[in-house]
Amino acid sequence: MYEGPVQDLIDELGRLPGIGPKSAQRIAFHLLAADPADIGRLQDALQRVREGVVFCEVCGNVAEQSICRICADPRRDPKLVCVVEEPKDVLAIERTREYRGRYHVLGGALDPLSGVGPDQLRIRELLNRIGTDEITEIILATDPNTEGEATATYLVRLLRDFPGLAVTRLASGLPMGGDLEFADELTLGRALTGRRAV
Amino acid sequence: MSLYRDTGVVLRVQKLGEADRIITLLTRRHGKVRAVAKGVRRTTSRFGARLEPFGHVDVQFYTGRTLDIITQVQTVDAFGVGLVDDYPRYTAACAVLETADRLVPEEGEPALRLYLLLAGALRALSGGERDAGLVLDAFLLRAMAYAGWAPAVTECARCGAPGPHRAFSVPAGGSVCPRCRPAGAASPATETLRLMDALVHGDWAVAEASGDRARRECSGLVAAHLQWHMERQLRSLPLVDRQGRVEEQTT
Numbered sequence: 001m002y003e004g005p006v007q008d009l010i011d012e013l014g015r016l017p018g019i020g021p022k023s024a025q026r027i028a029f030h031l032l033a034a035d036p037a038d039i040g041r042l043q044d045a046l047q048r049v050r051e052g053v054v055f056c057e058v059c060g061n062v063a064e065q066s067i068c069r070i071c072a073d074p075r076r077d078p079k080l081v082c083v084v085e086e087p088k089d090v091l092a093i094e095r096t097r098e099y100r101g102r103y104h105v106l107g108g109a110l111d112p113l114s115g116v117g118p119d120q121l122r123i124r125e126l127l128n129r130i131g132t133d134e135i136t137e138i139i140l141a142t143d144p145n146t147e148g149e150a151t152a153t154y155l156v157r158l159l160r161d162f163p164g165l166a167v168t169r170l171a172s173g174l175p176m177g178g179d180l181e182f183a184d185e186l187t188l189g190r191a192l193t194g195r196r197a198v
Numbered sequence: 199m200s201l202y203r204d205t206g207v208v209l210r211v212q213k214l215g216e217a218d219r220i221i222t223l224l225t226r227r228h229g230k231v232r233a234v235a236k237g238v239r240r241t242t243s244r245f246g247a248r249l250e251p252f253g254h255v256d257v258q259f260y261t262g263r264t265l266d267i268i269t270q271v272q273t274v275d276a277f278g279v280g281l282v283d284d285y286p287r288y289t290a291a292c293a294v295l296e297t298a299d300r301l302v303p304e305e306g307e308p309a310l311r312l313y314l315l316l317a318g319a320l321r322a323l324s325g326g327e328r329d330a331g332l333v334l335d336a337f338l339l340r341a342m343a344y345a346g347w348a349p350a351v352t353e354c355a356r357c358g359a360p361g362p363h364r365a366f367s368v369p370a371g372g373s374v375c376p377r378c379r380p381a382g383a384a385s386p387a388t389e390t391l392r393l394m395d396a397l398v399h400g401d402w403a404v405a406e407a408s409g410d411r412a413r414r415e416c417s418g419l420v421a422a423h424l425q426w427h428m429e430r431q432l433r434s435l436p437l438v439d440r441q442g443r444v445e446e447q448t449t
């Protein structure tokens with residue numbers, strides 16, 4: 001145990017996801033030896049995150065103002081909405097530079113084992129958007145795991161009755177750069193089901 | 199012992215570090231096991247989707263200092279495939295997993311009967327031939343019998359007088375005769391207790407012929423009985439979709 005503020009800093013850093021006691025100690029001593037200007041910038045960034053970040057009123061993504069940059073951009077296709085679980089999934093899809101539509105962030109996936117049901121997600125907000133905006137296609141981009149698939153199934157059943165609305169799901173199958181012999185039965189089965197003519 | 203192998207059902211997964219997960223399994227010979235699956239969250243992981251909840255898998259473990267490490271996995275039954283396509287079945291199966299997890303508090307304590315019961319319940323839910331609510335209640339009743347809390351259905355829970363009796367008291371331990379009936383005991387329909395008895399003994403002809411009211415009453419009593427004995431709320435049980443909630447939201 002270290003004395004006073006150093007131990008407090010290690011304890012606080014250790015509460016962050018993915019940081020164990022050893023990593024917390026290493027970061028704490030790095031900060032102790034760091035330039036005061038660097039510490040100041042870190043303090044400012046933390047302060048701005050706490051005070052300045054809000055959730056977009058339209059899509060639920062993290063934003064600086066009440067409407068996020070993507071929802072406010074007139075060049076984005078308002079007819080296409082990609083439904084994702086978390087704000088970090090928006091960034092993952094943006095990195096592809098393939099998608100020009102807008103997003104809807106659910107805030108998680110249906111996970112009864114963690115007590116997350118439909119009322120804990122932004123599903124009602126999605127239904128309201130479809131009812132009022134000029135949306136013609138919903139792309140379900142929830143994670144390809146048990147919770148994400150169950151969420152997609154639930155949404156498909158909710159959305160299939162909207163007239164003129166296409167509901168699509170991200171393709172799933174073999175990852176690029178992998179070996180076929182190591183693919184598990186579920187993934188290979190999905191890849192076979194979703195095969196396409198070339 | 200450095201390596202051992204067992205078959206088990208994945209009960210729960212928790213994120214660990216950047217790309218790992220802690221997988222909780224109920225195994226045939228080693229009871230509940232918590233083990234680390236390294237790199238399982240990467241798209242190129244050799245485990246792929248085998249270690250998702252509901253997976254019935256054949257696993258090789260390496261004995262670690264605190265947690266064991268999963269080194270190889272093969273799928274025995276992919277129950278999850280049939281479950282995620284049907285929300286009521288998915289929520290019922292989640293309640294099955296959580297109950298099994300809670301009923302085995304100690305890791306490494308063999309629980310063969312519960313393991314067989316769990317695999318059977320997931321197979322029935324995944325197959326889709328039987329009503330998900332009935333399968334869930336049958337599992338909960340039999341799991342409570344495994345834990346030693348089976349509700350008395352055909353006799354008085356207090357004096358043992360043969361029934362059927364009209365009153366049901368969760369604190370008393372099941373149906374109670376008029377002499378033993380405590381204040382606040384419920385008065386379920388005769389059909390409800392008949393359904394409960396059928397679910398305990400696997401009489402599916404009687405169970406499937408039961409009406410909606412009996413099923414509702416039965417699931418309420420089973421849930422109350424389970425939570426009374428567990429002394430805590432199951433998170434997944436209130437989220438079980440017994441009445442087609444999806445249709446309700448759209449109307």
